[in-house]
Amino acid sequence: MSAYKLLINGRLEDGDATMNVLNPATEDVLAVCPRASKAQLDKAVAAAKAAFPAWSKTPIAERKKALLAIAEVIEKNAGDLARLLTQEQGKPIADATMEIYGAAAFFKYFTMLDLPVKVLVDGNGQRVEAHRKPLGVIGTITPWNFPLILLAFKLPPALLAGNTVVVKPAPTTPLTTLRFGELIKDLLPPGVVNVIADANDLGGALTAHPDVRKISFTGSTETGKKVMASAAATLKRVTLELGGNDAGIVLDDVNPKETAPKLFQGAFQNNGQVCIALKRLYVHESIYDEMCNELAALAEQAIVGDGLQQGTQLGPLQNKMQYEKVKEILADARKHGKVIAGGEVPDGRGYFIKPTIVRDVKEGARVVDEEQFGPVLPVIKYKDTDEAVARANASPYGLGGSVWSKDKDRAYEVANRMNSGTVWVNKHADLAPNIPFGGSGQSGLGSELGEEGLAEFTQLQIINVAL
């Protein structure tokens, strides 16, 4: 038995099995969590399918009221949700609190959007209109780095457009999402939102399910490819928000002391476990040594610990698999570069790695070529801007990127030559609910947020009338 429940067809249920969820700061069992069976997944999809006709015909004003009520219940329970998020994910409590309030804000944002009928032609004997119709049952699949806010990229637009949803969080961080399901149970008709949890074994079944019309997926590129392959049999719509290896280019006119804290934040926020974390930093040779020293000083000062402790800046890695992967990447980085801060893996419990700066490193090292998804930043020296742009762009990924300079026009010109879905100037990893977000290349397909994100949860229908 678990203190947590699945939400299926408006009812809270135990899973057909259970699994343990660990606190990554202590490696202790945080909770016994319900684990859905394939039959429970099918039941959730059937409930969402049955709820669709009525929900899709519910006036949009009513659907907006439901979104607002969800935002309010998140805010009312923010303290408990944030504490739970810190315990299962590892992030400092201040960051967890921001994530919870951020999720509420994303629900509120979508209440400001509409799906009006657009008249494309009206005259010369015809009237042509573009309608945005709901798709049906949506499956949302989320990763473990930002369990609630990433769900809030998906659920509000899906519901606003008139779809019903089956929600599946990541197996190592299901608890905040399950608690969220309990909190919203009575705010929607049964079956409109269903929440299940799995042990990494139901994603494929949800993706292949013939009654699911779209998968909105956030996770790794490797899994994203599997999602696309298994969605192909039923030609499901997919939105894929995948991995990234964001480059930052620091031009020669930057003041290292002023800029290093912003770069540090861009790279180490959420312990580097951010799809749009700064993962490769290209710094002009004229300021390279100074910038490395500033970043190293910040890394040495950072307070690493249990996210529930006041003052902690960086928590543990979220799970053992990721912890082992980052340790391997760190060992490889030592062979290809010079570790000038951090690099230690403290003894004792918890998946902790000290924030690490690696200098004199370049392409060919895993920490540069791969998505490290952890607190290890490679700082790479370059000579001229064209070379830096070419190296930044030479990646299969294309999620985010940034350019840093005192001269905004110069930075803008360089930003315009980068390949990624988002490029920031003098900042990094700044997202907002009204600004569309998506990757190029192997970082994804489609976009989330903003009007574009809402449109992705609809089917475009043209009604073309002879007058």
Ligand code: NAD
């Ligand atoms: P992951 O791909 O291992 O897992 C993501 C989700 O997919 C989990 O819920 C998992 O259970 C599920 N899953 C596993 N196998 C599946 C299958 N065959 N079919 C369908 N679903 C399946 O990713 P992760 O390790 O949890 O998250 C880290 C990755 O997510 C990083 O690569 C990161 O960059 C990426 N990410 C991307 C964004 C973005 O918006 N682009 C945001 C956050 C994280």
